[in-house]
Amino acid sequence: MSRGSGRRGVDEDAHYRERAQRKKELVDRRIARATIDRGVVVVNTGNGKGKSSSGFGMLARSLGHGFRCGVVQFIKGSFSTGEEAFFRRFPDECDYRVMGEGFTWETQDRTRDIAAAEAAWGVAARMLADPDYDFVLLDELNIALTKDYIALDQVLAALAARPEFQHVVVTGRGAPEGLIEAADTVTEMRVVKHAFKAGIKAQHGIEL
């Protein structure tokens, strides 16, 4: 490959260094300006893939930083046993609670769904009040909120009152406006293309 060699290469390199320098300065300025050091609330929402898996990636990263972590899965599907199998390997570092067994359309029982969601929220609320947890993942909490199984006010109050350095990640489609307002970082996962819709069987380790 001849890129970077010859007269044109030298000009390109100089131009490249100049642009890179400007970009670096911009980023350095932003980092310097960002001085509020506290826990953040991250919300992953939208109809696309990656909301939960991004939360689990942040969990892995947090464990890598030596954080004490808690996970509450508000929906136990017939799927998604992979994360559970994996993160249950670290019981001292990660308190992994699957609560939403009765809480999916598979059950077809609204009363039971509400009871399951309330029980899950009870566990979540204790984690959010406990300074021993540096990181709390509330997987699919948004579903329980949009279905009105759990009151948004209750959740916002618990987030506001949590320990200062605690990070919280909330996932699920249809994040309510009030939660988006309260969050620090909100990402919408948007479907561009979906293998499942195209007729490829849901895949262990990827889709599941």
Next chain:
Amino acid sequence: MSRGSGRRGVDEDAHYRERAQRKKELVDRRIARATIDRGVVVVNTGNGKGKSSSGFGMLARSLGHGFRCGVVQFIKGSFSTGEEAFFRRFPDECDYRVMGEGFTWETQDRTRDIAAAEAAWGVAARMLADPDYDFVLLDELNIALTKDYIALDQVLAALAARPEFQHVVVTGRGAPEGLIEAADTVTEMRVVKHAFKAGIKAQHGIEL
């Protein structure tokens, strides 16, 4: 809470069960139709958060399924040491390669960046050709493609020729059109709100 009790509650429950049943039937039909059982190519792109962390969440899930996994990080930032620290705990299950040391605007050297990207691609190509790898994460490969450090044709050929059951996840903003066409599932992570821009210091375990 009085939801689900009384006359109105009974009607609500019946209505709920009916809708849940319809939804379940729709999903069951889709699952039955999706009969192609093979590895998928997943692309996470866009300007929002969660592209890489979703890839690392899928890595955790894959490890939970007992898959043999490979990771190539095309950009080693000054950040993101958390995943590396965590996933390096499992050297027998996860081959974790950080290749892109010279390949970020921090270096300000285009020639060196290209060499680093090519070396990273060499490692990635070997994983994609090896049936021992059930899952391969190519973190930030899109950056190397958009900067034209690696030829897209080369990547598409390697993806097309890979073992049938191998899953591949490619992350990074600006996924090229050809890669989107070749992928099975593509998600765009869209910024709704960003703590960093709002002046909150980049956080260990979350932003980092």
